Amino acid sequence: MMPRADGPLKILHLCAYPLFSGAVPSTLGLAAAQRRDGHTVFLALDTKRGAFNDFEEAAEPQVALHGLAPTPALTLSTKSTPIEVVRDLSRLKHLVRSEQIDVVHTHLSHDHVLATFALWREPDLIRVRTFHSARSLAPRFGQSWLNRQARGFIVRAQRHRELLCQRFGVPTDSTRVIAGGIDATRFAPVSAPERRAARRALDIGDDVVVIGHVALLADRGQQELVAALELVAHTNVQLLFVGRGEGEDHLRARVSVSRVGNRVHFAGYVPAKELRGIYAAMDAAFVPQAGNDASARAALEALACQIPIVAVRVDALADWVTPVLGYPLETREPAEIARGIMSLASDRTERERRGAAGHAYVLSQRSFEQEAAQTVAFYRTLSH
Numbered sequence: 012m013m014p015r016a017d018g019p020l021k022i023l024h025l026c027a028y029p030l031f032s033g034a035v036p037s038t039l040g041l042a043a044a045q046r047r048d049g050h051t052v053f054l055a056l057d058t059k060r061g062a063f064n065d066f067e068e069a070a071e072p073q074v075a076l077h078g079l080a081p082t083p084a085l086t087l088s089t090k091s092t093p094i095e096v097v098r099d100l101s102r103l104k105h106l107v108r109s110e111q112i113d114v115v116h117t118h119l120s121h122d123h124v125l126a127t128f129a130l131w132r133e134p135d136l137i138r139v140r141t142f143h144s145a146r147s148l149a150p151r152f153g154q155s156w157l158n159r160q161a162r163g164f165i166v167r168a169q170r171h172r173e174l175l176c177q178r179f180g181v182p183t184d185s186t187r188v189i190a191g192g193i194d195a196t197r198f199a200p201v202s203a204p205e206r207r208a209a210r211r212a213l214d215i216g217d218d219v220v221v222i223g224h225v226a227l228l229a230d231r232g233q234q235e236l237v238a239a240l241e242l243v244a245h246t247n248v249q250l251l252f253v254g255r256g257e258g259e260d261h262l263r264a265r266v267s268v269s270r271v272g273n274r275v276h277f278a279g280y281v282p283a284k285e286l287r288g289i290y291a292a293m294d295a296a297f298v299p300q301a302g303n304d305a306s307a308r309a310a311l312e313a314l315a316c317q318i319p320i321v322a323v324r325v326d327a328l329a330d331w332v333t334p335v336l337g338y339p340l341e342t343r344e345p346a347e348i349a350r351g352i353m354s355l356a357s358d359r360t361e362r363e364r365r366g367a368a369g370h371a372y373v374l375s376q377r378s379f380e381q382e383a384a385q386t387v388a389f390y391r392t393l394s395h
Contacts (some may be wrong), residue, residue, distance in 0.1 A: 020390065021051040022114045023107065024079075025122035027087045029057040031070040031283055032227075033303035034118050034143040037191045039070075043077050044192070044383035053110070054079040055122075059088035059095070064255075068282055081106055089121045096125070103129040113137060114390050117161070120147060127160040137393050141165040144305050145326060148174045155179050163393045165189050165386065167305035168327040187389045190327070191306020192379035198315035200370060201291040209291035213276055219247045220356045222321065223293035225286070225309045228256035232299030232323075232343050237262075239348035240271045245356045249274040253281055253289050290316040294362060295355050298322040299343045310337075311377055314369035319362055321351040336369035 022045055026038045039054060046052040054077075056070050074080055083102055086095040107115065107130060114137045115130060117123040123140050130136055140161040142148055148171060158164075158179040164186045166172045172188050175181050201209070210217060224236055233252060240250055252262070252275070266275045281289050290296070296313035298320050307327050310320050320337040322328050332339045338351040355362045 017391075019049045019051065020045075020113045020387065021111055022053070022116060022390075023081065023110075023112045024052070024054045024116045024118065025085075025087060025103075025126060026054065026118040027057050027089060027121035027125075028119060029060040029070055029088070031068040031073050034141075035070045035073075036283070036308060037143070037304055037306055038118050038141075039074060039077065039079075040192055040194060040379040041382055041386060042079055044379035045387065046077070046079070047380070048383055048387070050387070051110075052079060053081040053106075053112075055081050055085045055087050057086075057088040058084050059086050059090060073283075081110075087122060087125070099125055100129040107133060107136065114139060116141065116386075118143060120157075123161070124157065127157065131160075137162055137390055139163040139165060139390065139393070141167075142171055142175065142305070143167065144301070144303055145171060145174070148178065150178055163187070163389060165389065167191055167301075167307075169330055170326055171305065185393070187385075188330075189382060189385050189389065190331070190377060191304065191308065191311070192382035193308065193311040193315050193373055193377050195315045195373050195378060198287055198290070198312045200317040201287070205288070205291045209288055212288075213251065213278060213292055215249065215251070215276060215292060219249050220245070220294045221249050221251050221292055222295050222297050222352060223251040223253060223290065223313070223318075224297045225253040225281075225289070225312070226302060227258075228252065228254050228262055229258040231302065232297065233258065233262050234265060235299065235343050235345050235348060236297055237265055237269060237271070237275065238345035239352060240274065241269060242345060242349035243352050243356070245353060246274075248352060248356050249276065251276045251278060251289075251292060253278045253286075255280045286312060287316060290318055293318050295338070295352075295366075296320050297348070298328065301326050301328060311373060314366075315373045317366040317370040319355065319365040319369055321348065321355065331372075334365075336365055336372050338365070 024042050042052045042054045085099050115126050116139045117126050118141050138161045172186050266272045296318050298310040301307040322332045323340045323343045340347050340351050
């Protein structure tokens with residue numbers, strides 16, 4: 012039984028990833044919000060990987076700003092040696108006991124496995140697993156047993172909840188769909204001067220409609236978006252790709268031979284702290300999938316900046332993307348995307364109305380504080 016049934020909790024989050032992408036930003040936002048609510052919170056990440064590509068951003072400096080790292084540090088890496096794994100098992104067990112942790116909340120498969128074997132003799136401990144992507148719900152050897160080795164499970168989409176219960180026999184009452192949050196103070200509407208400055212920096216005119224795409228350049232709808240632009244009758248529509256990745260050369264080659272190549276811009280990799288300035292240059296954002304974070308963070312960032320989204324209704328996006336706050340698509344086929352682009356390009360007033368509605372939605376329903384409150388409430392149901 013949890014010793015603090017109605018008071019502050021001691022919570023340890025484990026997220027075995029070294030980059031400030033995927034599940035890390037949402038996990039950090041949740042952990043920081045829980046601490047602001049008066050709980051004692053730790054967040055352990057992968058501390059082993061030290062070499063990054065020029066389109067990757069280390070997570071550790073972001074976590075250090077909040078002072079959430081536990082002592083002693085865990086290696087918590089999928090590339091850990093057997094010795095490091097054994098050491099992590101021992102340190103995790105010691106940390107939970109010495110800090111009198113109430114909840115261990117795991118976010119990725121590696122830390123879920125580690126917690127399962129390190130803490131199986133801690134019957135009063137509440138262990139919760141969040142599934143941040145559909146990939147973690149794929150049926151693989153040992154997954155049925157492993158995915159039942161927690162007391163509670165959080166998913167980001169109704170469809171993911173169905174998969175979890177159907178494939179792995181997880182009881183429905185031990186699962187919750189909790190939508191991921193966003194920092195609406197860091198991502199906020201931009202002024203007209205900021206918009207003009209952002210466009211000048213990118214050599215984009217003020218009189219064109221810009222569709223932005225923020226994602227790793229690796230088969231995440233970029234090719235379909237270029238093909239859709241070729242179908243769009245409005246010649247004042249332009250594309251802005253934000254990011255880098257292994258698919259960049261192929262995408263640039265595709266653009267170079269396209270008849271709309273002069274209407275496509277590449278911003279390259281943009282650090283998280285500078286993303287709001289990039290959203291300032293957009294009239295809408297294209298979101299074909301949730302990516303490595305099932306909460307669809309890129310869609311929330313755009314909406315927080317009062318930028319409407321052209322989004323394919325898959326996974327979590329299917330749960331909340333409507334014509335009220337964006338331009339929902341049923342597939343990522345170029346013709347379907349082109350119809351969405353033409354709809355938004357033809358009516359500026361409606362585009363701005365949906366952007367304002369999206370911003371209001373984020374403020375009212377998708378803050379980290381709301382996610383933290385729902386998550387802690389779920390923890391407490393599992394203590395009985």
